[in-house]
Amino acid sequence: MKKYLIASHGHLASGLQSSLEILTGMGDKVSVIDAYVDDHDYVPDIKKFIEQLNGEVGVIFTDLVGGSVNQKVMLEVVGHENVLVISGTNLSIVLSVILEADELTKEKLNGLISQSQVQLVEAPNENSEMSDDSFLE
Amino acid sequence: MIAQLRIDDRLIHGQVALVWTKELDTPGIVVANDNAANNEMVQMTLKMATPTGKKLLIRSVDDAIKVFNNPKGKNMRMFALTNCVADALKIAQNVEDIDGINVANVGRFADKSEGETHQVGSTLMLSDSELEALKELTKLDVPVFQQVVPSNPKTSISSMLKK
Structure with missing residues (x-):
């Protein structure tokens, strides 16, 4: 059984899977849908993913809220309370969810999401050098 | 004490550091690396990769050994990192209190001029x-x-070397 599905416009999904494999060796933990790269109808793939969960908790990552992939996912998820959908997916949230050891709940997921935001990154300007003593305190 | 000595060619990196410090319950991370100890740019990137709320110490391998053997640190759980096996070996030979050594990722970015490399695992x-x-x-x-x-399950290095 796969607990995670990443579905995106184009190759973002398989690209995230590739990053996940490089960082954690856990690329095989996720199913992926690269939508619209060919004529393949991916809706049955979403259905299949939800079915094989057999009522257990699963997560579907989509790329854009309101995008067509996300819409198709939402239509299939209706009535399946065990499936959680995350949108605006980035590598950080995929890693956090897959590396999370505790059982996933909505609260848990909200916590992981708040720690996985895109951000403006600036070089730290403090030149604080830690001494052995302050480290060992 | 060293809760885990990890050999990782990327030293500290993102979520992987986060899950390990959580798993090992280590408030302190020690990077034992001669290059990092002398390079402010590397120090900056390591600081940025350190999970919030964790203390970071960057030292040369020799200075890190002194920290590990400091009696003050006897009860402090430390997560130690090196980027090569040789540095880890030096630490292991000079520090008594180590729970385990995790040979995670090595040599993928190494200079290939030293000749043929031996693939021990992926x-x-x-x-x-x-x-x-x-x-x-x-x-x-x-x-x-x-x-x-x-x-992931733990795989013993001795068994990997036999293959």
Whole structure:
């Protein structure tokens, strides 16, 4: 059984899977849908993913809220309370969810999401050098 | 005490550091690396990769050994990192209190001019000298294993070397 599905416009999904494999060796933990790269109808793939969960908790990552992939996912998820959908997916949230050891709940997921935001990154300007003593305190 | 000595060619990186410090319950991270100890740019990137709320110490391998042997740190759980086997071996030979050595990722970004590399596992590509260091490491009285992330099983390095 796969607990995670990443579905995106184009190759973002398989690209995230590739990053996940490089960082954690856990690329095989996720199913992926690269939508619209060919004529393949991916809706049955979403259905299949939800079915094989057999009522257990699963997560579907989509790329854009309101995008067509996300819409198709939402239509299939209706009535399946065990499936959680995350949108605006980035590598950080995929890693956090897959590396999370505790059982996933909505609260848990909200916590992981708040720690996985895109951000403006600036070089730290403090030149604080830690001494052995302050480290060992 | 060293809760885990991890060999990782990327030293500290993102979520992987986050899950390990959580898993090992280590408030302190020590990077033992001569280059990092002398390079402010590397120090900056390591600081940025340190999970919020964790203390970070960057030291040369020799200075890190002094920290590990400091009686003040006896009860402090430390997560130690090196980027090569030779550095880890030096630490293991000079520090008594180590719970385990995790040979996670080695040699993938190494300079290939040292000649042929030996592939020990999918994330371990070792030069001759690194392979020798790894063999030495497994002779010590400390568990030496590979576990990339906590949900992976531990694989003993001795069994990987036999293949």
